[in-house]
Amino acid sequence: NAGVTQTPKFRILKIGQSMTLQCAQDMNHNYMYWYRQDPGMGLKLIYYSVGAGITDKGEVPNGYNVSRSTTEDFPLRLELAAPSQTSVYFCASRTVGTAASGNTIYFGEGSWLTVV
Amino acid sequence: RKEVEQDPGPFNVPEGATVAFNCTYSNSASQSFFWYRQDCRKEPKLLMSVYSSGNEDGRFTAQLNRASQYISLLIRDSKLSDSATYLCVVITNTGGFKTIFGAGTRLFVKA
Numbered sequence: 169n170a171g172v173t174q175t176p177k178f179r180i181l182k183i184g185q186s187m188t189l190q191c192a193q194d195m196n197h198n199y200m201y202w203y204r205q206d207p208g209m210g211l212k213l214i215y216y217s218v219g220a221g222i223t224d225k226g227e228v229p230n231g232y233n234v235s236r237s238t239t240e241d242f243p244l245r246l247e248l249a250a251p252s253q254t255s256v257y258f259c260a261s262r263t264v265g266t267a268a269s270g271n272t273i274y275f276g277e278g279s280w281l282t283v284v
Numbered sequence: 285r286k287e288v289e290q291d292p293g294p295f296n297v298p299e300g301a302t303v304a305f306n307c308t309y310s311n312s313a314s315q316s317f318f319w320y321r322q323d324c325r326k327e328p329k330l331l332m333s334v335y336s337s338g339n340e341d342g343r344f345t346a347q348l349n350r351a352s353q354y355i356s357l358l359i360r361d362s363k364l365s366d367s368a369t370y371l372c373v374v375i376t377n378t379g380g381f382k383t384i385f386g387a388g389t390r391l392f393v394k395a
Binding site for chain 1: 316318320325326327328329330333371373375383385386387388
């Protein structure tokens with residue numbers, strides 16, 4: 169049961185570098201999300217997607233970009249990394265249904281990013 | 285006002301204690317409610333869904349009060365392993381399903 173898979177798990181970037189965090193889910197979920205979580209803080213939504221070809225900004229989109237060319241994949245691109253982007257990044261997905269079906273959100277294990 | 289608010293805690297309780305967390309939400313059109321648990325340096329995981337009639341899973345009981353727009357989580361007979369952050373999650377259909385996480389309530393259970 170793969171669920172939501174994120175790579176890499178850990179990464180150190182230098183200021184100004186760019187990188188892509190990969191996220192894939194094998195549950196055929198329409199909705200996918202990227203969150204960041206700073207130490208001791210709650211989750212903040214960066215971007216989300218309601219289906220292939222459709223993406224939208226969350227609370228904190230500046231400095232990030234996403235794409236959703238397939239249902240399975242939702243990569244997060246960091247352009248010109250800054251120390252403020254040091255955080256843990258979680259990818260998540262869920263289906264859309266009635267409350268009885270749960271609407272459960274499934275998370276990847278997280279990607280720890282440090283920008284120095 | 286935040287869309288979903290939780291008492292940040294921390295709650296420090298001895299083993300065997302009963303502890304209750306509350307979560308309030310601002311949008312009366314909210315449809316689905318959940319409690320998630322997050323261990324240190326781990327991803328959030330579903331603890332339980334919250335149904336209108338209330339529901340129980342072992343030592344955990346969740347309640348929903350739509351009139352007052354809050355949900356609650358009761359943990360009975362606390363175990364050391366219950367130490368974690370508990371996140372309230374609300375899903376609202378506002379022309380697209382919007383998923384909102386509370387900031388979480390930290391629980392420490394002591395021996």
